[in-house]
Amino acid sequence: xxxxxxxxxxxxxxxxxxxxxxxxxxxxxxxxxxxxxxxxxxxxxxxxxxxxxxxxxxxxxxxxxxxxxxxxxxxxxxxxxxxxxxxxxxxxxxxxxxxxxxxxxxxxxxxxxxxxxxxxxxxxxxxxxxxxxxxxxxxxxxxxxxxxxxxxxxxxxxxxxxxxxxxxxxxxxxxxxxxxxxxxxxxxxxxxxxxxxxxxxxxxxxxxxxxxxxxxxxxxxxxxxxxxxxxxxxxxxxxxxxxxxxxxxxxxxxxxxxxxxxxxxxxxxxxxxxxxxxxxxxxxxxxxxxxxxxxxxxxxxxxxxxxxxxxxxxxxxxxxxxxxxxxxxxxxxxxxxxxxxxxxxxxxxxxxxxxxxxxxxxxxxxxxxxxxxxxxxxxxxxxxxxxxxxxxxxxxxxxxxxxxxxxxxxxxxxxxxxxxxxxxxxxxxxxxxx
Numbered sequence: 001x002x003x004x005x006x007x008x009x010x011x012x013x014x015x016x017x018x019x020x021x022x023x024x025x026x027x028x029x030x031x032x033x034x035x036x037x038x039x040x041x042x043x044x045x046x047x048x049x050x051x052x053x054x055x056x057x058x059x060x061x062x063x064x065x066x067x068x069x070x071x072x073x074x075x076x077x078x079x080x081x082x083x084x085x086x087x088x089x090x091x092x093x094x095x096x097x098x099x100x101x102x103x104x105x106x107x108x109x110x111x112x113x114x115x116x117x118x119x120x121x122x123x124x125x126x127x128x129x130x131x132x133x134x135x136x137x138x139x140x141x142x143x144x145x146x147x148x149x150x151x152x153x154x155x156x157x158x159x160x161x162x163x164x165x166x167x168x169x170x171x172x173x174x175x176x177x178x179x180x181x182x183x184x185x186x187x188x189x190x191x192x193x194x195x196x197x198x199x200x201x202x203x204x205x206x207x208x209x210x211x212x213x214x215x216x217x218x219x220x221x222x223x224x225x226x227x228x229x230x231x232x233x234x235x236x237x238x239x240x241x242x243x244x245x246x247x248x249x250x251x252x253x254x255x256x257x258x259x260x261x262x263x264x265x266x267x268x269x270x271x272x273x274x275x276x277x278x279x280x281x282x283x284x285x286x287x288x289x290x291x292x293x294x295x296x297x298x299x300x301x302x303x304x305x306x307x308x309x310x311x312x313x314x315x316x317x318x319x320x321x322x323x324x325x326x327x328x329x330x331x332x333x334x335x336x337x338x339x340x341x342x343x344x345x346x347x348x349x350x351x352x353x354x355x356x357x358x359x360x361x362x363x364x365x366x367x368x369x370x371x372x373x374x375x376x377x378x379x380x381x382x383x384x385x386x387x388x389x390x391x392x393x394x395x396x397x398x399x400x401x402x403x404x405x406x407x408x409x410x411x412x413x414x415x416x417x418x419x420x421x422x423x424x425x426x427x428x429x430x431x432x433x434x
Contacts, residue, residue, distance in 0.1 A: 076251075078280045079322040081416035086150070089350060090424070100147040100386050101349060105364070105413065107156020107356030108132055108163035114185050115221040116209065118255045118284045121157040123291050125368040130357045131158070134165040136378040141169050143382035145176025151202070155183040157367065158356040167193040174200040183207055183253065185220070186230050198241050203249035206234060206276075209257075211266025219260050231274060238275040251278040256326065257294070261302045268309035268319050278318040281306060283325040285411040288365055299326050325411050340404050340415070342422035347414030349395050350421075360385055362398055365409040371397070 083090060092099045110130040112121065132140075144152060152173065154160040161184050173180040182197070183205045189197075197204060208230065210216040216227035237250060252271050254260070264281070271279040286294040306321045313319045348362035355367050358378035366372040374394050375385035385391050402408065404418070 075318055076278055076280070076320065078282070078320050079324050081420060083350070083417060083420050086350075090421075093346075093349060093421075094424070098387055098392060099349070100144075100149050101352040102149070103151045103153065103350070104144070104149055104352045104354060105153050105155045106354035107158045108137070108154055108160040108166055108169075109156075109158030110356035111162065112159040112185070113162065113188060113222075114159075114226075116185075116207070116255075117219055117221065117259060118209070118257045118292065120285055120287070120292070120364070123287045123289075124157045124355070124364065126157065127357065131163045132165075132356065132358045133378060134168070136358060137163070137165050137169050138172055140377040140382045141172045141178065142176055143377075145173070145178050147383045147386050149178055151179040151181070153181045153183065155181070156354065156356050157364070159188070160184055161186075161188045161190070163356075167196045170200040171196055181205070186233055187222070187226050189233055191233065191236060194237060194240055195244070198237065198244070198246040198248045201248050203251065204237070205251045205253050205280075206230065207255070208252050208267065209254045209260050210263045211268070211270045212263065215260060215263040215266065219257075219263070231270075234274050234276065249278075250276045251280065252276055254279060254281045255284050256281055256299065256302065257284050258298050258301075261305065264302060264305040264309050268312045271319070272312060272314070272317050276317070278320065279309070280320050280322065281309065281326075282322045283328070283411055285409060288407060288409045296328060328411070340408075340418070342418045343404065344422065344425075345398050345402055345404050345408065345414060345418055346421035346425065347417035348398055350417055351414055353413070360391075362394055363412060363414060365412065 086102050089099055089102055108131060110121075110124075110126050111128040112119075112126075141152075154166060154169075160166050160182055166182070167190065170180045170182075179202045181201055181203045184207065186206045186208075208216075208220075210219045210227075213224040213227050216222060217224055220226075234250070240246070241248060241250065252267065252274075254264070254267055256264075268279055283296070283299070284292065284294050286292045306326070310319045310321055352360065352362065353364045353367075354360050354377065358376045359367070360374040360377065360382070361367055361369075361372055362374070372394050374391045375382075375388070377385070
């Protein structure tokens with residue numbers, strides 16, 4: 001870049017656009033165009049800085065200025081999906097083949113020892129005393145390994161530790177190559193079987209939505225002594241894991257409702273004191289009929305405390321808010337009126353759900369609806385269910401007739417999967433121009 005007399009313009013010069021001789025190009029501002037050829041070797045070199053003759057590094061490490069930043073590795077992914085790591089199943093789906101779900105959420109019982117005021121299970125036809133029998137459960141675990149299920153979460157309509165077979169199921173799952181996890185209120189966890197849990201489970205998550213005795217009573221409708229008992233058990237598990245070198249992740253989950261906004265920071269601090277790996281704070285998922293009465297617009301009132309809670313994260317303790325769903329109420333009509341970013345539910349073959357009585361369903365909100373009942377593991381082999389016509393006919397029924405904008409629950413388990421799969425099924429033009 002030259003002056004009219006032929007001399008080079010300084011790289012730091014500020015020249016009005018009208019004085020620049022660049023035919024066919026009009027600058028949008030008065031900022032000078034840097035002449036790269038005029039830069040010194042040090043200024044233009046993007047390679048690592050070389051030591052100066054005196055042994056000190058160059059004062060100009062690269063040609064740009066501004067803050068340096070390094071993206072922190074995501075230790076846990078609570079607010080998204082991991083389908084990219086299972087592209088073999090995605091390819092089978094695209095070919096129209098029959099395949100096992102990658103993951104199953106399942107109840108082991110249909111009753112509980114607490115009465116959490118946000119509990120979705122109250123709309124799932126709970127039956128006191130109903131559970132999956134031991135032999136049926138162990139047969140299901142074996143079938144899951146045989147058919148290719150990769151993980152099972154004992155996360156369902158009832159409290160899993162009320163089923164005494166939960167521990168043997170975890171031990172067996174490891175031998176057949178299925179990852180096992182459990183979400184529990186923890187109060188009835190058999191500490192004599194704690195080694196079996198820590199040795200064989202990938203993670204254990206304690207459903208705790210309060211950080212004080214008073215909040216525990218109010219939100220979980222359980223006596224204050226149980227709050228102390230739960231803390232004792234969690235501390236014991238943390239110590240045992242450290243002593244024996246178990247890899248099992250231990251975490252807390254807080255279901256956010258207006259009644260526990262005052263407990264956010266208390267629980268975040270409690271999680272750090274207990275020595276768990278994480279606290280995840282999630283939305284309360286209402287039913288398709290709004291039976292829990294969740295007002296998602298109220299979440300905005302908790303934003304400041306949620307950010308303060310996340311700021312308590314350290315290298316060893318993660319506090320993470322599911323912002324994508326917590327903030328859903330602010331997204332135009334998305335979720336406010338049930339409108340999704342996809343029209344068809346494709347996710348159910350990849351993530352299945354089982355009720356605590358053994359019934360197999362495509363997703364939890366359909367529990368008790370015979371139209372979507374795929375079978376029962378106490379009456380049939382799970383392998384036969386997955387490979388049978390009824391199982392795939394229900395999936396097709398969902399794809400064909402279920403209106404996800406009207407018929408489905410808010411914040412469903414397959415939501416993230418469906419966004420991913422919808423994009424695969426509905427590509428834009430010119431996909432090679434990435």
